[in-house]
Amino acid sequence: MRHHLLLTAAALLPGVLVAQPVTKDAAAPAAVVPAPDTRLPLKLGPQPTSADITAKDLMTRLYIFADDSMMGREAGTPGNVKGTDYIAREVQRLGLKPAGDDGTYFQTIPMKTRAIDAASTLTVGGASLAFGTEWAANGSGTLAGTDVPVVYGGQVGDTVNAITPEQAAGKFVVFYLPGGVSFRALRTVNRVVPTAAGIALVVPDQLLAVVRRPAAFLDNEQAPNGPAPKPVVYLTMAGAQKLFPNLNAVPPVNTAGSPVTLNVRGLVEPIASPARNVVAILPGSDPKLAGEYVAIGAHNDHVGFNNRPVDHDSIRIFNHIVRPGGAEDAGNRATPEQQADVNKLLAAYRAAHPGTARLDSIYNGADDDGSGSVSVLEIAEKMASRKGAAAPKRSILFIWHVGEEKGLWGSEWFTDHPTVPRDSIVTELNMDMEGRGDPWDETGKTKEGASIHGANNYLQLVGSRRLSTELGDLVESVNKSGKHGLTFDYSLDANGHPMNIYCRSDHYEYARYGIPIVFFTTGGHSDYHQVTDEPQYIDYDHMAKVVNLVDDIAMHVAALDHRPVVDQAKPDPHGRCQQ
Structure with a gap:
């Protein structure tokens, strides 16, 4: 699952994204739940899989997909290529039709990197600031000017004492970036001072090394036309003091500094390894319904490794x-x-x-989202084994999205550039992190902040009735009629929930176009986005229950004599998601 507010530039500012300490939950259980007795091995040799959805098959697949050899499957890296190659080989073995680019199973997204040319300069009073120690920048355009007036803009996120657009016009505006600020507030800076000649942020020294790293982005042609955005400059306190030589305390907003001369150039290059969605189709058995699709998806990437x-x-x-x-x-x-x-x-x-x-x-990403990725493979093998009257009537679109961890890039690209008619997708069922959820795991918090813990039959549902009441009701009825015995938790689906889960996984990119969705997850845990998210900690029996339920739901949707009715308001497909 995508980290909360994880956007392209967010990866450059990990200190900004640090969560605030959570107050102790008065409703937490008095006794500590014992840790599960983990007897699974660190490594497991592959075994043949069967047509049935089983814990054994899920385990076999996940030990392959979340192995150390995949190096965390970060989008745009050889590890992710290796992971998507594995998925493609499997769907080809199952006889599914390729539905990617040019008759392949792959849809490559235009992922690129941006960095700042190290020859860029920033000078004050004829003296150059040291690139990499006193300043750095990120962005893909150009920021240039001679003797540009400098002004202090205030603290990012302070809407009371804020510089006005008129005061900022034509000037190089320096803001202070306090620790713990919401990244959403940082994104508003450009909108607050749209006529500024440039923007700088005063940050802790250690962030400069992070800022200098090449940053990945999705070169989406549907982005607004116009010149590339200007690079944003990052200053250490030592660098800022050269712009404000008499800086002994935080200056008032609109305080003038020494003029700067800038020649900052961004560099853009394609990534070395392709970032790919894997897309495959099982054609429907009913000629009248085969032109419509039930999409079943997960994301194939995770967050790589560290040094x-x-x-x-x-x-x-x-x-x-x-x-x-x-x-x-x-x-x-x-x-x-x-x-x-x-x-x-x-x-x-x-x-x-x-x-x-x-x-x-x-960061093996066994649960996030190795669990979803191999679950979709298991459903594909089960679906492909059904013949004649038992086969799904509608076509099934299996898709493993890339770049979810970067900002839902693969699902954004696919829904903007679908390889089947977008209006032919009647439902999208998304599986992300559904391999855990026992009493030991804190699976999330209620809207009011109380801790939630899993259970043997625990499953979170998000978004199931946000567009189609009928689809949400169908999920409940299939769970009952199919005797799956899962207990649904809708706590994380509450309107205005601060975790904003509805907007944080690939299903939303379908929902924004009015396609009904259901997000299935067993929720969070202490191994989320940690190196400890490994196959040995997955509850495969629990996971198999979830996967069998999703398969059953997909079959029911595929057999409906009508599309699931959309009876709720559709969002603006290019607007901002808000749960």
């Missing part, structure tokens, strides 16, 4: 105690009591598992 290995076991124990939401709780710091619990549990684990300590740097 700073951590101790796997200690980080897993620490996160479960201190950061039960994983990356959602990245800003939480351990209290002395929590740290004592961590130390005690780690010592007990080490005593029970001698000689197993290991360093880990790969």
Whole structure:
């Protein structure tokens, strides 16, 4: 699942995205739920799969797809190419029709990288600021000017003491970026001062190295035409003091600084490894309905790896105690009591598992979204085995989206450039993170902030009635009539929920075009976006229940004598999503 507010530039500012500490939940259980007894191996040899949807098959597939050799499957990397090659080989083996580009199973998205030419310059009073230590930038256009007036614009996110567009016109506006600010507030800066000659943000020194890294983006031709946006400059405090030489305290808004001369040039290059959706079709058996599609999707990418290995076991124990939401709780710091619990549990684990300590740097993404990806493969194998009257009447569109973690790029590209008529897609069923959800996992929080924990038959549903009441009712009835026995949690689907889950996975790119969707997930956990999200921690029996339910729902939708009725308001397909 896409990290909250994870946008292209967000990857450049991890400090900005740090979650605020969560207050202790008064409703949390008094006793700590014991950790599941993990007896699964770190590695598992592949086995043949069968037509039935089984825990064994799901395990076989996930140990392949979330193996270390995939290097975290980040979009635009060799690891993701390897993962999508595996999916394509499987759907070809199953006899599904290719539905990507040029008769292949792949739809390549135009993913590129942008960086700033290291020869770019920023000078004040004839003296150059040091690129990489006093300033850096990101963006793809050009920012140039001689003796441009400088003015202080205030603090990002402060709407009370804000510079006006008139004050900013034609000037280089410097803002202070406080820690913990919502990235959404940062995105508003350009809109607040649209006539500024340029924008700079004063940030902590350590962010400059991150800012300088090439940043991936989707070169979507449907983006508004016009000149490329100007690069944004990032200043350390030492750099800012050269623009404001008498800076001893935060200056008033609209305080003038020393003029700057800029020659900042952005560079854009295609990525070295293709970022690809995998798209395949099982044709429907009913000639009258075969021209319509039930889409079943997941995302094939994750977030790659880092160059700073951590101790796997200690980080897993620490996160479960201190950061039960994983990356959602990245800003939480351990209290002395929590740290004592961590130390005690780690010592007990080490005593029970001698000689197993290991360093880990790969974000395997077993649950996110290896679970969804292999689940869609399992459904494809089950569907392809159905013949004659048992086959689905409508066609089934299987799609593994790339770049979900970058900002829903693959699903955005596919729905803007569909390989089947967009209006022929009657429903999209999205599976993202549905391999966990037991009582040990904090699967999310209610709108009011109370912790939610999983259960043996737990499943979150999001969006199932947001466009089609009929579709949401069908999901409930199939769960009952098919005796799947799953208990649905709609807490994360509440309007205005601060986690905004409805907008954070690929289903929304379909919903924005009025296509009814259901998002199936067992929710979050302390391994979310951590190196500890590995196949050995997945509950495969639970996962098989979810996958069999989704297969059953897809078959029911495929057999309807009408499209699921859209009886709710459709969103603006190019507007901003708000749950």
